[in-house]
Amino acid sequence: MNKLQGNIIATVIATILLAACGKLVDNIVTPPFVFVTDRHRGEDFNSEIYYAASVGEEPIRITDNMESDRMPAWSPSGSRIAFYSVGDDGYDIYTMVFSGGGKINLTDSPGFDVSPVWSTDGTKIAFFSQRPGGSGVYVMNEDGSDQKMLAEGDHIADIQWSQDGLKIAFLDGLKNLFVMDSDGENLENVTENYQNTGVDFGIIRRANSYSISPDGTMIALGYQSFSYDVVVLLDDGKTIRHRMLDEMVSDTDPVFSPDGKSLVFIRENLMCLIDAVEWDTDSIVCHETNVGGIHKPKWSRDSKFIAFLAISAQENGSRASNIYVMRADGSELFTITDDTDVMNYEFEWAPGYPEPDLY
Numbered sequence: 001m002n003k004l005q006g007n008i009i010a011t012v013i014a015t016i017l018l019a020a021c022g023k024l025v026d027n028i029v030t031p032p033f034v035f036v037t038d039r040h041r042g043e044d045f046n047s048e049i050y051y052a053a054s055v056g057e058e059p060i061r062i063t064d065n066m067e068s069d070r071m072p073a074w075s076p077s078g079s080r081i082a083f084y085s086v087g088d089d090g091y092d093i094y095t096m097v098f099s100g101g102g103k104i105n106l107t108d109s110p111g112f113d114v115s116p117v118w119s120t121d122g123t124k125i126a127f128f129s130q131r132p133g134g135s136g137v138y139v140m141n142e143d144g145s146d147q148k149m150l151a152e153g154d155h156i157a158d159i160q161w162s163q164d165g166l167k168i169a170f171l172d173g174l175k176n177l178f179v180m181d182s183d184g185e186n187l188e189n190v191t192e193n194y195q196n197t198g199v200d201f202g203i204i205r206r207a208n209s210y211s212i213s214p215d216g217t218m219i220a221l222g223y224q225s226f227s228y229d230v231v232v233l234l235d236d237g238k239t240i241r242h243r244m245l246d247e248m249v250s251d252t253d254p255v256f257s258p259d260g261k262s263l264v265f266i267r268e269n270l271m272c273l274i275d276a277v278e279w280d281t282d283s284i285v286c287h288e289t290n291v292g293g294i295h296k297p298k299w300s301r302d303s304k305f306i307a308f309l310a311i312s313a314q315e316n317g318s319r320a321s322n323i324y325v326m327r328a329d330g331s332e333l334f335t336i337t338d339d340t341d342v343m344n345y346e347f348e349w350a351p352g353y354p355e356p357d358l359y
Contacts, residue, residue: 029055029056030054031302031351031352032053032098032349032350033051033307033350034350035050035059035345037342037343046068052336055336056334059336065085067085067087068086071084071346074348075118075122075351076121079098081348082106083095084113084114084115089109092108093125104144105144106144109131113131115159117160119161119182124142125141126161126168128159135156136156137149137153137159137168137170151180155172156171156173157171160210160211162212163214165182166181167180167182168181169190169212171210175208176207177207190221191207193236206223207222207223208253209253210222211256219232219235228251228252230265241279244281244284251266253266269293271297272284272285285330287330289324291324293311296308296345298348301349301351302352305328306326308323309345320342322335322337322339323336
């Protein structure tokens with residue numbers, strides 16, 4: 001057993017013991033997560049992936065390469081993490097156990113393979129690729145076999161699977177939102193459908209973020225018209241279920257909670273939530289964080305915590321990005337990273353408390 005494995009085991013055991021004894025559970029214990037940081041750029045000019053067992057636990061470095069490792073995505077079982085790594089032949093997608101061992105190159109080809117996303121049953125991985133066979137959304141089996149293109153396009157981002165595994169959504173280079181069947185059939189431009197509803201909601205310039213409801217019946221779309229706004233559409237991409245309109249503010253980054261009861265979004269640097277069942281605008285509750293410019297909220301799988309990034313200006317003129325976690329009711333705020341002149345980003349919650357599969 002190496003030192004890294006020993007640290008991981010000790011951290012996981014400590015977390016389990018805390019939960020079992022009931023100590024600190026109400027204060028700091030959350031599901032584990034991973035994130036990316038450039039804190040080592042002075043050593044090798046790259047980004048590395050870190051693991052944290054819970055809020056309050058010291059993050060542990062789980063990649064240590066000369067290449068940058070980015071976009072970690074936890075498998076539904078919690079046993080493996082997919083990510084991309086920059087090598088001499090381009091960008092390839094790998095998986096590893098969450099401790100950092102068992103690294104496997106899944107794509108292993110010249111080109112640009114990034115943005116891995118697991119299917120909800122853990123059997124497939126969708127990703128964006130620019131390769132000799134064409135650029136677009138690809139899918140492969142979890143072991144890297146049977147790679148095939150589902151949709152053609154450049155600069156694709158934010159690929160998401162629906163919870164039932166039947167749909168895949170993504171943003172193209174022009175920030176149009178597309179939804180298709182998981183086999184690539186029935187591709188639809190949701191942004192175009194929305195513009196053709198016949199309702200005067202201003203000029204949609206681009207979609208900046210979106211979220212599919214857990215039951216697959218709604219899409220929350222953050223878009224830019226004359227300002228920023230959030231609209232909730234039914235799954236046909238045309239029928240408007242709810243629109244949060246306030247011409248004096250900007251709303252961005254909508255994300256449904258995994259239990260489907262709430263929608264979180266950013267309003268003028270406040271963390272806001274609305275009841276996603278009743279959609280009563282009077283139920284919107286906003287919380288101040290006072291930690292910088294906040295964005296990219298992400299729910300824990302148990303819907304109890306919201307992680308987010310905060311960017312702040314430094315005295316030397318540079319910027320720092322740090323990670324924070326807030327209880328869903330806004331009652332407490334926890335610091336995950338507290339770095340200066342460092343960018344921490346691309347965090348991903350674990351699906352639960354994974355067993356230490358180290359070998």
